[in-house]
Amino acid sequence: MKKFCCVVLAMLPLTAFAYPIDVQKTLNGLSIDYNTDDTDSDIASIQVNNFGTTDAICKVVFNNGPEAPRTRRVEVPAGKHSYATAKFTRTIIKMRIDLTCEPK
Known part of the structure; x- marks a missing residue:
């Protein structure tokens, strides 16, 4: 029984890795x-995936709370996708992302 409890406690940190991500989007059609x-x-x-026929320029703002927001700009050609990432100095508890896209 002690071995079973030790295994369960050892695996506990592996399950608490994910954090919630909220996305507020403004896509302008x-x-x-x-x-x-x-x-x-x-x-x-x-x-960011562009399924349309028009190229898009997107502004992505990553907000972690107490730290300064990180802003990234990505160009997403028609029918393609692009990535944006942000690294913070603290562990993320909840991520809020503002996605604003406009036609190029």
Whole structure:
């Protein structure tokens, strides 16, 4: 029984890795979709997919709370995808991402 309890306690930190990600999007009529990922405990990333026929320029703002927001600008050609990532100095508890896309 002691061995079983030790194994369960040893695996506990492995299950508490993910953090919630909220995305606020302003797409301005473009056919844009996204996928978010918690790459590491202090790195967040987003994949921006353009399903339309018009190239897009997107501004991505990563906000972790007490730290300064990280702003990334990505160009997403029609029918392609692009990635944006941000690294923070603290462990992320909750990530808020503002995605704003405009036609090129």
